[in-house]
Amino acid sequence: MAKVDTSLVAHLPLFAGVKPDDLDEILREARSARYPRNTAIFEQGADAQSFFLLLHGHVRATKTTPTGEQIVVRYVAPGETFGLAMAIGAVHYPATAMAVDDSVVLIWPNSAWPRLIERFPAIATNTLQTVGARLQESHTRILEMSTQQVEQRVAHALLRLAKQSGKKLDHGIEIDFPISRQDIAQMTGTTLHTVSRILSGWESQGLVESGRQRIILRDPHKIVVLAERTADSSPI
Amino acid sequence: MAKVDTSLVAHLPLFAGVKPDDLDEILREARSARYPRNTAIFEQGADAQSFFLLLHGHVRATKTTPTGEQIVVRYVAPGETFGLAMAIGAVHYPATAMAVDDSVVLIWPNSAWPRLIERFPAIATNTLQTVGARLQESHTRILEMSTQQVEQRVAHALLRLAKQSGKKLDHGIEIDFPISRQDIAQMTGTTLHTVSRILSGWESQGLVESGRQRIILRDPHKIVVLAERTADSSPI
DNA sequence: CAGGCAGTTTGCGATAGCGCAAAACGGGCC
DNA sequence: GGCCCGTTTTGCGCTATCGCAAACTGCCTG
Known part of the structure; x- marks a missing residue:
């Protein structure tokens, strides 16, 4: 050996x-x-x-x-x-x-x-x-699951992954290992369908770029804002 | 001292x-x-x-x-x-x-x-x-919050409290300290309203007896059954 | 290069549980 | 004994999210 x-x-x-x-x-x-x-x-x-x-x-x-x-x-x-x-x-x-x-x-x-x-x-x-x-x-995760909406929980989860295992790109951060919608759903207590919908939405706003087991945060700062937005914050 | x-x-x-x-x-x-x-x-x-x-x-x-x-x-x-x-x-x-x-x-x-x-x-x-x-x-709590309905989570929470701090009665188990609906809601990730509704339902079936900051499990066994029932189990 | 499969997207109807509001209750304190 | 406040109960409408179903896509394999 x-x-x-x-x-x-x-x-x-x-x-x-x-x-x-x-x-x-x-x-x-x-x-x-x-x-x-x-x-x-x-x-x-x-x-x-x-x-x-x-x-x-x-x-x-x-x-x-x-x-x-x-x-x-x-x-x-x-x-x-x-x-x-x-x-x-x-x-x-x-x-x-x-x-x-x-x-x-x-x-x-x-x-x-x-x-x-x-x-x-x-x-x-x-x-x-x-x-x-x-x-x-x-405990933080339990707190999030108790008090936040799914979208915020997904935002938090991605930010944590990016921090732990993010690869810095010219323009954004890529999560450095294969991860599916299903995996994210199982991290946040939701379904892969809901995760898919959320990521699709973000993609159309240019916040992320993602595909098969692959996620790049193109605008981490805006995702932080999403993660911190409370349910009653003003929309738009 | x-x-x-x-x-x-x-x-x-x-x-x-x-x-x-x-x-x-x-x-x-x-x-x-x-x-x-x-x-x-x-x-x-x-x-x-x-x-x-x-x-x-x-x-x-x-x-x-x-x-x-x-x-x-x-x-x-x-x-x-x-x-x-x-x-x-x-x-x-x-x-x-x-x-x-x-x-x-x-x-x-x-x-x-x-x-x-x-x-x-x-x-x-x-x-x-x-x-x-x-x-x-x-981790168990996170698993429960991700996969179970509120009623099951409340059942689990009460059983855990009964085990940890239950006072055995002639006929049932009393939770040995003051605990409100709000507290239970904050243990299970729901609202005090929902907890109140659930306990009212159980009370009318004779599973529990409860009041102001006080809960007695009158039929722990049936509560165990509730806790383990999956969402798709047959009702009644 | 074709086929197949795992992963993803999207639509649509159903619903558990929330949020708000108001009333009822009960116990402790003066 | 009566009052007051924190707790509990209950009704009602709403909606975020699920669950199911079906179509789509890109990758890997043979």
Whole structure:
């Protein structure tokens, strides 16, 4: 297996406060793997045996109801951890992880976790902070779903994606991985039909340019305005 | 200040893996305080200076939008921690905490946190697990808001409250603190009007008995059935 | 290069739940 | 015991959004 260069991961929040020498030791416990686009990394409900760090690509975490309805929990960007079931005391993965682009991940066996945080308590602290940040994002999402109209929620979702994984273009920001209307619907609690209608509308106003699993924000500023507009703001 | 008996808190998840002698040392760093019903413990956006452990009573955490709309993030039951802004790397409290009943809390200054987790790494691990559990609950809530009708969401919310803070009666379960229609609306992403209509309907079927800030589940089993019924299940 | 399929667009009718308004209720406080 | 205020109930019209159906499109594959 190709060895992972410590310099590539040393700056990640997960390893803040860990000495470079130690980092090497940590990485030796991991193996790396490549997942082609549209392959599952783990399935909701499966025994959690490993935890992951995304090095390259993009991963979508989804949660499914017994009746088959699904939401997108989040998109994982390079440098972020996922599948931390062990750390948060879960025996099974609470969500399904799928590579939406060809992706490369580091994989630690769960058995490494207790040893890791014993030797490097900073890792526990760092993880607590990331999980805490995700908790706050979830609360924000709940707040949005409770108080905003669909159009605003879609605007927020796109802006967040652009911030997390946007590729700056000469004229606009492109979301840097394949994403469908359906995916956006599952991020915002609506249907792909409604998302399609909204994006069509925006496209005709020149706010976005989009097509098959592809979205470019041509006028991010106006989308911010849309996102912040309250229901009773004056139209036009 | 009255000293807190270690035996009262020794069994809490927060202190799992901490030796009784050490516990005493931990508690000496805290002070306790009493908050009468309907008083704020901290406000969203304020500088986070302390973190809290609820000993007695009930606390409601709410999050408010710039435009004044509000959701209930969660209800805190005795034995649970809240206001962990420091632990998750937040400088300001992300929510407002209010005592919904006369409440007694332990309060640690944030400055105690780094020392605490250094001396007792188990506390960091335990906190990571509780925060992780809350994250999963949030995801479940998002899933429900995305896929279920209001009636089912209200059913789920009441069942959760009953489980967390239900007082078993001869015939049913009473939610053990004052809670209004408005509160339930803010937990489920709807309006107090709709909650009122739903509860009225249930009351006429003998599923619940309720009044001013008071709810008794008279037939929890049927409410479970309601909660699980999918939109396309046959009526009656 | 043709075909097929996944993803997207669009129309149209149905409706759950909102928003507003007003009345009824109940409990605590003086 | 009576008053007052916060809470709850209920009616009614409205509309954002869903749900279904059908057509369209662009990409990838063979």
